[in-house]
Amino acid sequence: MIEIKGLTKKYGNKPVVSDVSLTIRPHAITSFIGPNGAGKSTLLSMVSRLIDADTGEVLLDNKNVKSWKSSELAKRVSILKQSNFLNVRLTVRELVSFGRYPYSKGRLTPEDEQYVEKAIEYMNLKEIEDKYLDQLSGGQRQRAFIAMVIAQDTDYILLDEPLNNLDMKHSVQIMKILRQLVDELGKTVVIVLHDINFASVYSDYIVALKNGKVVKNGPTDEIINSEALREIYDMNIPVQEQNGCRICVYFNSHT
Amino acid sequence: MRLWVLILAAIILSFISLFIGAIDIKPADLLDWDSQQAQIFLISRVPRLLAIILAGAGMSIAGLIMQSLSRNKFVSPTTAGTLDAAKLGILISILLFSQAAYMQKIIFSFVFAFAGTILFMQILDRIKFKDPVFVPLIGIMYGNILSSITTFFAYEGDLIQNINTWLMGSFMLIISGRYELLYVSVPAIILAYLYANKFTVAGMGEDFAKNLGLSYKAVLNLGLILVAIISTTVVLTVGVIPYLGLIVPNIVSIYMGDNLRKTIPHTIVLGVVFLLICDIIGRVVVYPYEIPVNVTVAVIGSLLFLIMLFRGRAYAK
Numbered sequence: 001m002i003e004i005k006g007l008t009k010k011y012g013n014k015p016v017v018s019d020v021s022l023t024i025r026p027h028a029i030t031s032f033i034g035p036n037g038a039g040k041s042t043l044l045s046m047v048s049r050l051i052d053a054d055t056g057e058v059l060l061d062n063k064n065v066k067s068w069k070s071s072e073l074a075k076r077v078s079i080l081k082q083s084n085f086l087n088v089r090l091t092v093r094e095l096v097s098f099g100r101y102p103y104s105k106g107r108l109t110p111e112d113e114q115y116v117e118k119a120i121e122y123m124n125l126k127e128i129e130d131k132y133l134d135q136l137s138g139g140q141r142q143r144a145f146i147a148m149v150i151a152q153d154t155d156y157i158l159l160d161e162p163l164n165n166l167d168m169k170h171s172v173q174i175m176k177i178l179r180q181l182v183d184e185l186g187k188t189v190v191i192v193l194h195d196i197n198f199a200s201v202y203s204d205y206i207v208a209l210k211n212g213k214v215v216k217n218g219p220t221d222e223i224i225n226s227e228a229l230r231e232i233y234d235m236n237i238p239v240q241e242q243n244g245c246r247i248c249v250y251f252n253s254h255t
Numbered sequence: 256m257r258l259w260v261l262i263l264a265a266i267i268l269s270f271i272s273l274f275i276g277a278i279d280i281k282p283a284d285l286l287d288w289d290s291q292q293a294q295i296f297l298i299s300r301v302p303r304l305l306a307i308i309l310a311g312a313g314m315s316i317a318g319l320i321m322q323s324l325s326r327n328k329f330v331s332p333t334t335a336g337t338l339d340a341a342k343l344g345i346l347i348s349i350l351l352f353s354q355a356a357y358m359q360k361i362i363f364s365f366v367f368a369f370a371g372t373i374l375f376m377q378i379l380d381r382i383k384f385k386d387p388v389f390v391p392l393i394g395i396m397y398g399n400i401l402s403s404i405t406t407f408f409a410y411e412g413d414l415i416q417n418i419n420t421w422l423m424g425s426f427m428l429i430i431s432g433r434y435e436l437l438y439v440s441v442p443a444i445i446l447a448y449l450y451a452n453k454f455t456v457a458g459m460g461e462d463f464a465k466n467l468g469l470s471y472k473a474v475l476n477l478g479l480i481l482v483a484i485i486s487t488t489v490v491l492t493v494g495v496i497p498y499l500g501l502i503v504p505n506i507v508s509i510y511m512g513d514n515l516r517k518t519i520p521h522t523i524v525l526g527v528v529f530l531l532i533c534d535i536i537g538r539v540v541v542y543p544y545e546i547p548v549n550v551t552v553a554v555i556g557s558l559l560f561l562i563m564l565f566r567g568r569a570y571a572k
Contacts, residue, residue, distance in 0.1 A: 048466070049465065050462050050465055050466075069468075070465070070468045070469075070470060071468035072468070073468060074466065074468025078466055079462070079466050080466070081463075086459055086460065087326060088326075088458050088459055088513045089508055089513040090455075090512055090514055091512060091514075094512070098452075098455070098456060098459075098467065099467075101456060101467040101468070101469070102467055105452060105453075106451075106452030106453075106455075106456075106516065107452075132512055152467070
């Protein structure tokens with residue numbers, strides 16, 4: 001279980017995240033939403049020890065992530081950030097193989113090979129496994145990165161805006177895969193999302209941030225309604241039900 | 256390209272390199288071990304070949320490590336001030352100790368090459384504008400600044416001629432007893448191969464490396480230490496060989512990608528082949544005299560570099 005206790009991060013005098021405490025529920029998708037500059041990405045980066053918090057702590061199984069050995073932590077928590085900017089020429093298979101790095105330091109055992117193979121099949125990458133990343137489309141590349149994280153086989157998968165620069169089809173594809181990871185493999189996914197409707201349709205829990213503070217935190221149903229959304233976004237957002245999905249119609253809203 | 260093709264080319268070129276020069280030596284001459292030809296062969300030709308192999312492999316690997324760690328295809332000992340810093344280190348050791356021992360030169364040159372490269376990496380971290388073509392331009396300017404400091408103090412201390420021997424990369428003066436320092440780069444190259452996976456992971460960026468549980472800073476420092484060791488040994492024995500660490504890893508990257516465990520053997524052999532070709536050309540065009548290798552490398556290398564710049568803008572990003 002991941003517990004976040006009183007995390008604060010300041011850049012200069014300006015607090016980006018201030019005194020955030022929450023618990024990530026296991027075996028579920030939790031989405032971080034909120035306006036620009038709310039501190040979503042910074043919070044995610046602190047949870048995954050990419051940046052240090054000024055105060056507060058993140059506990060994984062009741063132990064501060066900073067006191068985890070980094071190679072052990074890499075077997076429990078993975079994080080994917082704006083990975084589309086990677087300029088290393090690796091094939092899809094090589095990239096996915098590096099997901100096993102925490103276990104084998106790059107010398108793959110037959111067991112590692114199995115994980116790699118499974119991850120590639122899971123993400124439907126078999127046909128393009130020998131292509132270089134720079135020959136792929138944005139959606140294929142994102143799938144390759146997620147395959148790497150699957151091969152890394154961590155309980156917790158943290159993703160920072162994985163739908164950036166993806167078209168509708170690929171976005172839906174990625175979100176469905178994340179849903180499968182939770183439902184079929186029992187993973188815990190934490191994701192920063194910009195599009196509130198993806199958060200509404202696919203996540204189990206939503207954490208809404210604003211000015212570095214948690215303003216709402218609960219099951220998706222409790223957050224996706226006009227009152228809560230007004231508090232988060234300062235907008236009047238009607239919510240309509242469509243095929244069992246709650247869709248926020250914010251495109252022509254009056255503030 | 257297959258590895259064995261490259262190795263075969265390297266062997267043929269090595270053979271040619273052993274048997275050209277002002278004094279005519281034929282393989283048959285070597286049968287008589289006491290002949291003058293055999294002596295020249297052992298004292299001059301063989302050391303020269305070994306020096307070329309070690310320097311070619313070393314500089315190519317140094318470039319490969321730098322490109323991986325800086326995540327920029329155009330960073331190399333030439334385009335990041337490493338070689339200029341090493342030169343400055345040598346000058347300062349000469350200025351401080353009027354009769355600088357070899358060891359003092361080595362240490363100063365190493366420390367300066369290491370610190371100079373780290374400083375450049377710090378500058379890279381800080382600049383916002385990261386066009387891949389822009390970065391080597393900054394590096395070349397930075398190297399020229401270091402170089403001008405060297406020239407100024409060398410002028411003041413009447414050491415211009417002394418320092419110019421470091422500036423001009425050449426295998427002309429390599430004889431047995433004057434190149435052995437280059438062997439220090441052998442363990443550095445082996446270490447680079449053993450750590451190849453770590454360098455590849457570090458080359459995916461700090462966040463990526465941390466995600467996979469790699470101690471990024473430690474790998475970065477190790478990489479830069481290897482680069483400094485290799486650069487120092489080459490500058491002190493052969494002199495500055497420009498472009499080698501830039502061209503060779505890029506050619507390999509184009510046809511093999513950036514998985515260092517796979518590319519390091521190719522990079523080593525291609526580096527040797529490239530430097531052998533340049534050295535042989537330099538020895539043949541004005542025969543029986545010769546052109547220093549840094550000139551032929553610079554001519555061929557800058558041409559290839561320009562082609563890479565124009566063709567490879569998209570690839571480098």
